[in-house]
Structures are given as C-alpha cells and as structure tokens.
Amino acid sequence: MLSHHRDTADDLVQATCLRALERAAQFSPGTRLDHWLFSILHSIWLNEVRSRRVREGQGFVEAAEALIFDGAATTETHILAMQVMDHVHALPEAQRSVVFLCYVEGLSYREVADVLDIPIGTVMSRLAAARARIAEATAPRLPTFSRGGAQ
Structure with missing residues (x-):
C-alpha cells in the first residue's frame, strides 16, 4: 500500500477509477488492464505526494506514524521495521517508487518497467x-580505537 493509511488508499483507488473512466479511450485493447490502472494510480499518488510536500513544506510522513501493527508484533520487529521504512523513505523518489512496486506491490521487473514507462x-x-x-x-x-592505546 503506497499510502500506509486505509482511508487514503480508498480515496486513491476511487480517484484511479474515476480517471480510468474519464480516459477509457486511451486504454489499448490487448494490453494488461491492471498495468494501465496501476500506472494511473501511481501518477495520481506522485501528484498527491508532490502537492502535499508543497502544502506542508515537508516530505513523507514519519515511519513511526505510517507503520501500524496489530499488537502481536514484538518490540524488536517494530523498531526494525521503523528503521527500514525510514531508510526506504530516505531514498530518492525514483528508487523509492521502484522499491515499493517490486517489494510491496509484488510486481516483476518487467511489470515495474511497464508501469513506470x-x-x-x-x-x-x-x-x-x-x-x-x-x-x-x-x-x-x-x-x-587510536593506535596509542588506552591511557
């Protein structure tokens, strides 16, 4: 999930469906509908992230706020996941998008290449x-340690 929040994800899916209906004539028959829809979704998401950065004057939400666990996860797992998400969010946008599409969305390299063109x-x-x-x-x-040894 790109947004980390169910309400935002629902809004993103709704905006994707609306844009797809508005631009249905742009879909090429014989190609994969899911790739076309995901490219629309990705475009809308990037536009939202960019506009949010402008509005708030900041980048992505902190990983601690974005990660939601069900209480059964251990503290170590929670801390490790937050650290990994911090590092992923610190990546340049182009790298971060590819990481999310491959590792979170589970797309193949070819599918990611198609989605991102x-x-x-x-x-x-x-x-x-x-x-x-x-x-x-x-x-x-x-x-x-210094070469001089302990003093």
Missing part, C-alpha cells in the same frame, strides 16, 4: 542502488 535495466539499476544505500545505512559501525 522505463527500461527494465533502469528498474534493476534503481533497485541495486536502493539496496546498496540501505545496506550502507544499516551496516554495523565498528568502534575505532
């Missing part, structure tokens, strides 16, 4: 860059 190589490149950034951000930091 980019080459499949760009999808793979953005995913590799996103994974590298997250790995670097989450890598354990080893303490540094």
